[in-house]
Amino acid sequence: MNLTIQQIADELGISKTTVHRALTGTGRISAQTKQRVLDLAEKLDYTPNSIAQSLRSKRSMTVGLILRGIMVGHYYSEILAGIEEVATNAGYVINIACSSDDSETEATIIQNFCRRQVDGIIIAPVENSFPGNYKLLQQHNIPFVFIDKYIEDIPADVVTADSATGVKRAVHYLHTNGRNRIAFLNGFERNSVTIQQRLKGYREQLLADHKDYQLVIESDYFGKEDTLCGYSAMCHALQRLSPGERMDALICVNDSLAFGALKAIREFGLRVPEDIAVIGNNNDSMAEYVYPMLTTLSQPKQDMGRLAMRLLLHHLTDKEDTQYGFYSFPVSLLIRNST
Numbered sequence: 001m002n003l004t005i006q007q008i009a010d011e012l013g014i015s016k017t018t019v020h021r022a023l024t025g026t027g028r029i030s031a032q033t034k035q036r037v038l039d040l041a042e043k044l045d046y047t048p049n050s051i052a053q054s055l056r057s058k059r060s061m062t063v064g065l066i067l068r069g070i071m072v073g074h075y076y077s078e079i080l081a082g083i084e085e086v087a088t089n090a091g092y093v094i095n096i097a098c099s100s101d102d103s104e105t106e107a108t109i110i111q112n113f114c115r116r117q118v119d120g121i122i123i124a125p126v127e128n129s130f131p132g133n134y135k136l137l138q139q140h141n142i143p144f145v146f147i148d149k150y151i152e153d154i155p156a157d158v159v160t161a162d163s164a165t166g167v168k169r170a171v172h173y174l175h176t177n178g179r180n181r182i183a184f185l186n187g188f189e190r191n192s193v194t195i196q197q198r199l200k201g202y203r204e205q206l207l208a209d210h211k212d213y214q215l216v217i218e219s220d221y222f223g224k225e226d227t228l229c230g231y232s233a234m235c236h237a238l239q240r241l242s243p244g245e246r247m248d249a250l251i252c253v254n255d256s257l258a259f260g261a262l263k264a265i266r267e268f269g270l271r272v273p274e275d276i277a278v279i280g281n282n283n284d285s286m287a288e289y290v291y292p293m294l295t296t297l298s299q300p301k302q303d304m305g306r307l308a309m310r311l312l313l314h315h316l317t318d319k320e321d322t323q324y325g326f327y328s329f330p331v332s333l334l335i336r337n338s339t
Helices: 005-012 016-024 031-043 050-057 075-089 103-115 131-139 163-176 193-208 226-240 255-267 301-317
Strands: 062-067 093-098 120-123 144-147 157-161 182-186 215-218 249-252 277-281 295-298 326-329 332-334
Touching: 005 016, 005 031, 016 031, 062 075, 062 103, 075 093, 075 301, 093 103, 103 120, 103 131, 120 301, 144 301, 157 163, 157 301, 163 182, 163 193, 163 249, 163 277, 163 295, 163 332, 182 193, 182 226, 182 255, 215 226, 226 255, 249 255, 255 277, 301 326
Parallel strands: 062 093, 062 120, 120 144, 144 157, 157 326, 182 215, 182 249, 249 277, 277 295
Antiparallel strands: 295 332
16 A cells, blocks of 8 residues: 555654645745655655645646757756756656747747646746737636746746846956957847846946947847857958957857857957957857857856746745745856957
8 A cells, every 4th residue: 555645744743734845845844854754755665646636736737838949058958957856856747848939839838838737837938928928827827937038017926147247247357358349249039138138238338347339240130040140140240340340359149149150250260369259148068169168158047947946836835926026146257268
């Protein structure tokens, strides 16, 4: 006969609720009590009956996750790792879907998740996300949390990074190292809140450092594949700028754009960092494997994912709580050979 939560509670002289909290990682419980429960559960080989749990709680024990895309080493793959760690410990399964930065695709995914009765959703919304998506979630009583990107007028918890301050740090670092013509390579998501924050940080730090040179290179005209966009946009910029007008440093809105820019710079016979210093953004795992190794801005992506899942678990436990927070993680500058 399978061991039950009640038997663990009786053995330890505590309530079933306390045992449940320890096993699912939800609610408040002392670390000592939680460890006692986990140790006994392991000793007695306790296996929860997930089907019975779902029937009793009227939950599917699944969470929908909507991201731009998932690739190994990519920005969102690390966020996923943090989300999955907390979700697994709480007994939840993650259903992953990719919007590919398309609002119609995102809307279809949200509708499908509602039909499948997921318990909650974590989402990095696309640039032109439909407001009706979130009204639909509210109608189905499905809590959701924004990760990385967010929509300012939608009431929800937001977990993101302090993008503006990160870029300010990068600009100031370049200025203090003798770079006076710093350009900014933008991406096709240029109107999203987080990208706008990065551009804002660039412009504000130029003003703070009393620098007149400002050049924003738009790459969205060259498609939606970041590395190719970075390469094409940088080739175009280097072709049209005279040597006296060219940047001596470049900050890219993400590392993939930077990889393409590095290739373009080399093909024009210029050196990195001697002629043009390059800084990326997001600390892609490939940043240490390109030549030269890429200086980049790094967000604590796994921590962001962990917090987003914990916030969602809170709202799954207490759906009456309409207090939402804005959680912005600090961004660090990782200095490598490209600067």
